[in-house]
């Protein structure tokens with residue numbers, strides 16, 4: 001594996017800040033002695049293909065520059081390989097970087113940590129979720145929250161966390177529970193009316209909404225949050241508590257841990273790391289240590 005670094009840049013991430021973040025990170029990495037090249041791609045599939053090529057060509061590290069979307073593309077290239085992933089979080093939500101304790105909207109700090117980790121030959125093993133050929137680092141969402149993501153992705157305004165809040169308000173008007181079948185670790189199917197189900201490798205989505213509070217990306221399993229049938233009033237009252245993760249104490253909310261989660265519900269689309277996976281049914285599996293993450297040697301769980 002070479003000592004060059006490939007930046008996978010989403011120029012549009014974070015209101016067009018992706019390119020600026022890449023320039024700032026590249027400056028730090030070059031000053032630390034690394035050879036750096038940036039790839040973008042004309043669209044997301046092209047970017048994903050270029051990332052896979054860089055990994056196949058033996059790049060020393062792949063660094064995703066942007067939000068959770070470009071990290072998600074990068075995962076498809078590096079998962080279950082020995083190529084480490086760095087993250088320069090410059091997007092809207094940045095939940096994967098947040099879950100891994102990496103700097104957010106601080107490209108120089110992120111690049112400095114990466115350079116230190118590469119120089120020390122250190123990386124941290126992180127679990128990933130897998131659905132078919134797709135990988136995710138954060139949360140797989142289905143139900144109310146996938147409809148919110150769908151709407152949020154279509155909205156151009158407002159920006160950041162406010163966009164998710166606005167999408168939540170719009171979807172509240174159409175709130176309904178759906179019958180959902182859930183099976184954990186190959187056990188018996190359970191069927192119930194749900195408002196949403198979230199399968200967390202990491203704890204948050206939507207820029208810090210801690211829907212699967214307690215999930216850690218290095219604990220070897222998912223943390224699953226199921227919200228049963230709730231009224232609009234209850235959802236409005238409980239929603240702000242999701243930022244602190246205290247919604248888990250509500251009687252309509254159940255939490256489980258599992259390494260394999262099967263979900264089936266009519267007319268529901270699954271989203272992972274904010275990207276559409278397709279309609280249910282789907283099966284998510286937690287793959288322990290599937291990712292080598294460039295993180296400081298002193299980071300929790302370092303090694304590998």
Ligand SMILES: Nc1ncnc2c1ncn2[C@@H]1O[C@H](COP(=O)(O)OP(=O)(O)OP(=O)(O)O)[C@@H](O)[C@H]1O
Nearest residue numbers: 009010013014043044047066067068069070091092
């Ligand atoms: N290099 C790229 N070229 C084109 N599209 C990309 C690229 N990288 C990521 N994307 C797509 O752009 C979308 C947004 O990416 P990302 O999450 O990195 O930015 P963001 O500003 O945080 O996004 P969002 O507005 O969704 O919160 C995703 O759907 C992702 O697949």
